[in-house]
Amino acid sequence: xxxxxxxxxxxxxxxxxxxxxxxxxxxxxxxxxxxxxxxxxxxxxxxxxxxxxxxxxxxxxxxxxxxxxxxxxxxxxxxxxxxxxxxxxxxxxxxxxxxxxxxxxxxxxxxxxxxxxxxxxxxxxxxxxxxxxxxxxxxxxxxxxxxxxxxxxxxxxxxxxxxxxxxxxxxxxxxxxxxxxxxxxxxxxxxxxxxxxxxxxxxxxxxxxxxxxxxxxxxxxxxxxxxxxxxxxxxxxxxxxxxxxxxxxxxxxxxxxxxxxxxxxxxxxxxxxxxxxxx
Amino acid sequence: xxxxxxxxxxxxxxxxxxxxxxxxxxxxxxxxxxxxxxxxxxxxxxxxxxxxxxxxxxxxxxxxxxxxxxxxxxxxxxxxxxxxxxxxxxxxxxxxxxxxxxxxxxxxxxxxxxxxxxxxxxxxxxxxxxxxxxxxxxxxxxxxxxxxxxxxxxxxxxxxxxxxxxxxxxxxxxxxxxxxxxxxxxxxxxxxxxxxxxxxxxxxxxxxxxxxxxxxxxxxxxxxxxxxxxxxxxxxxxxxxxxxxxxxxxxxxxxxxxxxxxxxxxxxxxxxxxxxxxxxxxxxxxxxxxxxxxxxxxxxxxxxxxxxxxxxxxx
Numbered sequence: 001x002x003x004x005x006x007x008x009x010x011x012x013x014x015x016x017x018x019x020x021x022x023x024x025x026x027x028x029x030x031x032x033x034x035x036x037x038x039x040x041x042x043x044x045x046x047x048x049x050x051x052x053x054x055x056x057x058x059x060x061x062x063x064x065x066x067x068x069x070x071x072x073x074x075x076x077x078x079x080x081x082x083x084x085x086x087x088x089x090x091x092x093x094x095x096x097x098x099x100x101x102x103x104x105x106x107x108x109x110x111x112x113x114x115x116x117x118x119x120x121x122x123x124x125x126x127x128x129x130x131x132x133x134x135x136x137x138x139x140x141x142x143x144x145x146x147x148x149x150x151x152x153x154x155x156x157x158x159x160x161x162x163x164x165x166x167x168x169x170x171x172x173x174x175x176x177x178x179x180x181x182x183x184x185x186x187x188x189x190x191x192x193x194x195x196x197x198x199x200x201x202x203x204x205x206x207x208x209x210x211x212x213x214x215x216x217x218x219x220x221x222x223x224x225x226x227x228x229x230x231x232x233x234x235x236x237x238x239x240x241x242x243x244x245x246x247x248x249x250x251x252x253x254x255x256x257x258x259x260x261x262x263x264x265x266x267x268x269x270x271x272x273x274x275x276x277x278x279x
Numbered sequence: 280x281x282x283x284x285x286x287x288x289x290x291x292x293x294x295x296x297x298x299x300x301x302x303x304x305x306x307x308x309x310x311x312x313x314x315x316x317x318x319x320x321x322x323x324x325x326x327x328x329x330x331x332x333x334x335x336x337x338x339x340x341x342x343x344x345x346x347x348x349x350x351x352x353x354x355x356x357x358x359x360x361x362x363x364x365x366x367x368x369x370x371x372x373x374x375x376x377x378x379x380x381x382x383x384x385x386x387x388x389x390x391x392x393x394x395x396x397x398x399x400x401x402x403x404x405x406x407x408x409x410x411x412x413x414x415x416x417x418x419x420x421x422x423x424x425x426x427x428x429x430x431x432x433x434x435x436x437x438x439x440x441x442x443x444x445x446x447x448x449x450x451x452x453x454x455x456x457x458x459x460x461x462x463x464x465x466x467x468x469x470x471x472x473x474x475x476x477x478x479x480x481x482x483x484x485x486x487x488x489x490x491x492x493x494x495x496x497x498x499x500x501x502x503x504x505x506x507x508x509x510x511x512x513x514x515x516x517x518x519x520x521x522x523x524x525x526x527x528x529x530x531x532x533x534x535x536x537x538x539x540x541x542x543x544x545x546x547x548x549x550x551x552x553x554x555x556x557x558x559x560x561x562x563x564x565x566x567x568x569x570x571x572x573x574x575x576x577x578x579x580x581x582x583x584x585x586x587x588x589x590x591x592x593x594x
Contacts, residue, residue, distance in 0.1 A: 015400040022409045025468075029412060031435060032424045044430075046438040092318045099315025105308045111316060118327045120581050122529050124550045125570040128337065128557050129330035132344075152322025182311040211417050213532045218558065229419040233536060236423050243427055250420035261415045262408070268415075269407060272473065273480035 029254075036060055036248035043243045060248040069238065071252055073224065074231035077143070081227055082209040085147045090202045093156030094194070098186045100157065101164035102172050112161075115154050127218060134219060141221045149215055150208075156201050159271070163197040164190060200271035203264045210257055228253050331574070337567035344561045351564075358568035368569070370544050371552045374459055375528060378548060381463040382523035385470045386516065392471070393478035394508060407476065414472035422536035425465050426452060452538055455545040462546055465533055470526075474519050481515030482508070521584045528576055549573050 023030075030050075035043055039054040065071045100112045130149070131140075139145030167190060175185045191198070213229040220226060226234065232253050239245050261268060338359070341352040362368050396406045413421060428436050429451035440448040449457040485508065493503050531550040534540060540547035540555060547555075553573065557566035 011399060011401060014395065015402060018395060018400050018406065019402075022406060025471075026409055026412065028421070028424050028428060028468075029416075031428065032420075044433045044435075044438075046433075046435075046442075048435055048438075092322065096316045096319035099312050103308055103312035103315060105305075105312035107309065108312050108316070111320060114328075115319065115323055118323055118331075120577060121327060121331050122525075122550075122573055122577050124529060124531065124553060125334055125574040125577075126327060126330035127553075128563055128566055128570065129333035130326065131557075132333075132563075133325075133330065148322075149326065152319060152326055154319070154323060157319055182315070186315070207415055211415075213419055213535070217535065218554075229417055232417065232419040232423065236419075246423060246427070250417075250424055253417040253420040257415050257417065258412070261411075265404075265408060269411065269476055272476050 032247045032250050032254075035244055036251045038244050040242055040244045056244060057248075060244050061252070063245055064235070064248045064252055069223075069231060069235050071228075071231065071249065074226055074228050075256075077225060078210055078228040081143055081146055082206050084143075085150050085209045086202050086206045088147065088151040089153060089156055089205050090198055092151060093153075093201065094160050094191065094198055095186070096157045097160035097164050097194075098182075098190050101161045102167065102169070102185075102190060103182055115157060119154050119158070123214070127214075131218060140219060141225065143225060146215060146219055146227075149219065150205075150212065153205070156205065159201050159274075160194060160197055162274075163194040167193050196267070197271075200267040200274075203260065203268055204271055206260065207257060207268070334567050334570045334574070337564055338571040340564040340567070342562075342564045344563050354564070358565050359572075361565070362568055362572070367544050367547060368552060371547045371549055374545070374547060375549050377459060378463060378466075378527045378530065379524060381466050381470075382520065382527060384463075385467040385474055386519055386523065388467070389471050389474035389519075390478050390512065390516070393475050393482060394504065396475070397479050397482045407479070410475050411472035413469040418469070418532045419536050421469065422465065422533050425461075426537050429461055453542060455542045458538055458542060458545045462530075462533055462538065465537075466530065469533075470523070474523075477519055478512065478515060481512050485511045517584075517588065521580065524580055525577055528573060528580075549576075 031048070034050055034052060037055055037057040037060070038049070038052040039056040042049060042052065042054055096115075100108055100115075134140040134145055139148065171189050171193075172185055175189055180188075210227075211229060212227070213233075216227045216230045220230065223234070232249055235249050236246050239249075339353055339355055341354045341357070342350055392406075392410065396403055400406065428434055431437060431448075431450035431453050434451075436451070437448045451461045452458050489507050489511070490503060493507060498506070527548075529550055530548050531554065534546055534548060534551045535554070538546040540551045549569065550573065553566050553569040556562045556569060560566075
């Protein structure tokens, strides 16, 4: 595309209309943000005040972050669970992906078929046995249990396997002739080559784990262990009619991922487009 | 490539490698392969395969969780007989089928937006991020915001509707006739981002020369869309249709946060019903039979997908 392209007014007009549409689409977020700055008495004043008349931002956010259900604790829980899950899942997935694509062994083919087949099983169809299992082996109501639960998602294995398939077998063979073992090849040739794909998968896994509501709802009981989505719901049911506080909590819950997304935007969007994956 | 493997060239190692390639190579490869895939295999076995077998087994049992292992009664197909006479479950299935309507709606919107964003606007990057926002947002936060927006008596949506002349706007999530539609609206809003991104990727893989040829023939924008873009997007559309249909059978979070299946069962979808039976009523066996039906639905859709794929899609 030439840099000196002249401004096309028709394209400009379509852009303007689309901008208006996108603002409409984003209105729930804008309303949420504005409301989180308001005094409670102004929340439902109509016509909607898009610029708060009485600023209550500091009070609202202080209540959310340091009140009866302090968000810093749930932030810490979410960070802990998401980071550890992401690390384990990326490791397990890239090991398996290498094994299924670059190690030539007979069992590999049908083992991969089994793993592939499990992808069809909806996670909700196995909740009850998982719950019973967790109750019996003491992983229920713990962060460790939650982490283990989403660390073995087969999705990462598929995504990364695709990328390992793209690594030329010649690299592997020549390294093998030179006497390198598979683990060495994996670490010093395979992994560096698919690093961008691993990073993309890691960001996606982080987002999904951070936003996961279903597993914490079923596998956690203790308030103190709650991750953000659960805390958000708890906070909502306790705060009842204090909508400005609820919106401040909602902003707090969404903001960190928004930042992660804006930074990793390209790889997130590309990863999703490439893998065609849905959370 | 960022790093090269160190390549030792001593004769001894070459000899070792040559010896290995003789007999023990196969066994060595198998061992290495198993080691690489074993963490994933163990996880999948314990957390997915054993549970799905347990689900299918428990669907033939009558069991309340608090009774302990001795309380299990094996009752054959009774759960399934009961299920298909359970009016709330039948309603749940009906709701699930109605919910399918959301899929074509967000697919059409996403396709239109994707074409516009990919071809006809400046600031492409901004639009992608804007429409993708709901996808990365915490679903509980998003659902709570919508719940407040839909508030029947003084919520912003109804205030606007009253201003433009609707004196009795619907009660949305609180109204049995509108609750499911409201949940579908939220779902459409959330799903546009994912579908849009996949459509844009699909658009970018259409060869440019097709459009250039059409330009030479003097085709207008609509003809180009109808004759080139739409058919060339059919594999993408098919993929999105299948993932979309499957995802309607997995809807849970929005319902758990907003309506909890109510009012009067109007938003009870299969996963919600399963959850309610298992974790509120503690009917483990009955819930497992719901899970088995859910699994069956997803399986059928997947097999149908394999069957249809070859005939319908224009590659």
